[in-house]
Amino acid sequence: MKTKKIVSVALAALMVTSAVAACNGGKPGAGEIKEFSSFFAATATTTITDDNEIQAIIAEKVGARCKETWLTGGDAGEAIGTLMASGQYPDFINGGDASKQLYDAGALVAWDEYIDKYPNIKEFYSDYDWDQFRQEDGHIYWMNPFDQIYGQDMTTEHSAEAFWIQCRVLEWDNYPTITTMDEYFDLIERYNAANPTTPEGAANIPYTILCEDWRYFCLENAPQFLDGYPNDGSVIVDVDTEQIVDYNTTPTARVYFQKLNEEYHNGIVDPESFTQTYDEYISKLSSGRVLGFIDQWWDFAYTINDVFKSNDTEQYGYNYVPLPVTIDGRDNQWNTPGGQLNVSSGIAITTSCKDVEGAFKFINDLLDQEILDLRNWGVKDVDYCVDENGLYYRTDAQVAQCADSNYKSTHLCGYSYFPNWSGTSRDGINAMTPGQQPSLFRATLPQSVVDCFDAYGVDTYVEMLHSVDNSGVWFPMWSYSNNMNTSTPGGTAWTRMGECKHQWLPEVVMSDDFDATWDAYMAAYAETEPELFLAEMQEELDRRIQNYNDFLASQS
Template identity: 30%
Template sequence: MKVLKKRIVSGLVIMCMVVTMLSGCKKSATKDEVTTTDSKETSQTADGTTQKAETETKEDLKPMTFTFYNADGTKEDPWTDPVAQEITKQTGIKINQDFPVDGDDQRVSLMIASEEYPDLIFAKDDVDALISAGALIDMTELIDQYGPNIKALYGEEYGKLRYTQDDPAIYQLCSAGVGQTSYTTSGTAQLQFAVLEANNYEIPKTLEQYEKMIKDYMAANPQIDGLDTIGFTLSCSDWHWLITLANPSGFIANASPDNGQWIVDDANNYQATYKHTATGQKEYYQWLNRMYLEGVLDPDFATQTHDDYIAKISTGRVLGLLDADWDYRDAETVLRADGKSDRTYAGLPVTMNADQKAASLKNQGLTVGWGIGITKACKDPVRAIKFLDWLCSDEAQVLINWGIKDVNYFIDDEGHRYRKDEEIKKSQEDPDYKYKSGIGIHNYPWPIHGDGVVDSTGSTYTTNSKDAVISNYTEAQKKAKEAWGVELLTDIFPQANEFEIPNYAPVYKQNLTDEFNTYATKLDEIAWSGLISCVMAKEGEFDTAWDKMQKDFKAAGVDKANGLLTGLIQKQVEFWSSGN
């Protein structure tokens, strides 16, 4: 995160947004350059009917390319895959995607400084700066006019798209799956199926049990396929430290759901605490330090690149992970392709103590904060909102999730979609499958239904239905499922209905104030280096390293940050509870 400008929306910017919604204005466009469909005159046919609908359809399909900045993009999208081509066929729209290069996190700041914006943008946690600069238009009236599919997709949670109680504009369409049901999870910690099998599929539920299984297997198997066995490893040389070093501590030590670097006590008036100052955190990092000193934790955890991390996992010699499944998915694809499904990982409900309740399946509601916005430079906001609305339609949702009918999926006698085994195998084992097929490229960060949501045919919008997940289990997963006597591997976890859905968005995706972000950025800087120092501390020196980090947190204003975030969450709870 960066230090953001103060939120100032001037009267001029508000006037521009109004003009934008009426005429599709842009920073350097004349009225004649803007394509809108409503201004077209109608003409009558011989029988007295009008041709306006046909004219509008032609205008809607007029070729147009929107520039799009994707803060989570990692490679160029040439927009030539079958799904992209079908999107263009149905809408006339092509997307020219730009993305950060070599980890550059200053792109949005440069856009604001130069006032040069793409048509569409996914800015992640930089969106607050864009809004402060007046760079995003309020989509509310455009959605009212042209967005029935948008409203239908978000349903009862549509009001949560509004920015704040003080500024209830809709600047973004949330990028998270709406109505998500979790049929899979990486849990709080992961362990190879081979290790579980060697332990008669006993489910480790505490760190002590998890540690013992890893150590016993290492002792019995000092090498795997000719390479030294590694107990577990982390990725900490870049932003992945948040995912592998920081996040697991909240899940395991505090049985907390994902609120980024914060723990929120819903029962105590939403009191927020910077995670690495909370009770239980010291004990978790003491455990990591002991694992490091004993050679169970990979000695290269702090310096290896993320590519090194994935390559190491891909060999099959890393027994455990403390990570999110999306972060090591590429490695598992390689392992399955090599016929090593037993070297892939089971997500487990591991906590510090047996009486804690792992919150891996907790439904946290609509994770607003990150999403797609239309900038004031957009060449045609009306066309843009119509494109976004089409993406929210059933037709588009099936296309981006399932691919091309009679190629990637088929319809059975009951009218339900299904994939053939060959297609499933390719999706699981070919690292380039999504780029060849287009499936899985165009669903994030665009608006999308979550797993488990069904359409009018009774089929799920995504390929991850309960039945599909079960039928697609690998041999290793099937063995574990049978040994555990469950339908889904996630049945070993506390279920979603055992938790209340919070009335605020997960903190890591919220748009927060400049003042708070300044504190949070400094705290994270301290934590990144400080936690690594604690884990790598020599024997007898852990307490000194930990105490220094805590003092640094205090000096950086952690108490002030806790109070600010608590107030912001309380305000969002009040806003959402009011029905917007």
């Protein structure tokens, strides 16, 4: 009895001390390494282990480290909603689509008085761009960590959405010119008829559609691209009239879904499209069986390209390249160059953080060139070498090592959701990231992709698309709609539209009577009152144009 009591008292004491210790994050004594906590409302491409080597080197140099935690299921709204309900936040947070709610909840620290103190942070955006981050109360609460270009734009990868196709398919047809959706599906059909299996002998999956939860953009938003518009995400903006257009109801949308319906009945569209999970989808792509699909590059390529490399299956031409597909071969804007400013979300510091200055210093330090090289390239002579001209390069062994998933989590430390530059390095000759280093990019490409680029006479993924750039000052409109929720009539309509599309689009594709199902879908869609949503988007569009005109006026 007595021992039991002692044990329980001891346990209780232990819990209290550990709870107190846990609250002390980010408040160390002198000379110690500060520990920050963080949550990013995104799925990790790589999870860094606690004893990660480069993380330790960076911690040594800047006196702080950050433990990263990620979304492991569900979406940003759920995770942030749950955090808000608890009222406890990590030091750093990227709320993704739910960033606005963190601001509304008063969970974030305003940046205004800190920006000028930290030159690397201030340098990240122009004054005009910083102003776009201001919330209704006039303060800045976060910065977007991505897509800022230092020096020259050296983009090689098309890191956005496209119709992707395997190199083996293009090679089989002697690299044909594909510019329309019909040509794209026709090619896939012909290839699959001639080669029903992969070189390894597994049955092909000609075309699959990822449709899980928020990732259903792979199914739903193609009509905007097919009509030659850029990824405004939720709407099309007619450049001439500056009017919002709903891409869900355009004639192109109908043609696109009818095509999918036909191909579904032809056995080209994967029958598991609408029930597969993201993991199942990725494992399908990794097997090399899928010939084509629509997705965002960042949603699949970082994972599966490394799988192809480490499984030694690149030789079969499994790697994917994008095609400039539109409804009738018109100019496309699948790629929008120059880094896009996403003001809707970014890295923020919460009111739970006990060392706000330290947190800003940490972000600032991570943008020093020396630390950037560690984050992007790794350790000199271990992960990359420098030639006599000062150019960085990687040997074949280093390339292979850096593609290894275990090495990525135990050695490399990108701090990928902290601000990071792309473009040219401050040394003026190298690229900020290995993926954009011209010599290295070419050297690490699989042979099948090199052959494909040579056949089409291009050097990069981006050039495959021949995109034109017509995007306006308002671009991208999704940075507004992503933050909408049921607190406004338009946001409620937006949520209902999403629910309606989630439910109906699979039915439309699978239906035996396309016309009747399409009409029923359009009727259900009209009931969600999309006009309320479009009206709020028009308001935002007008505001952005006005905002820009005001800025121009103030400059002259």
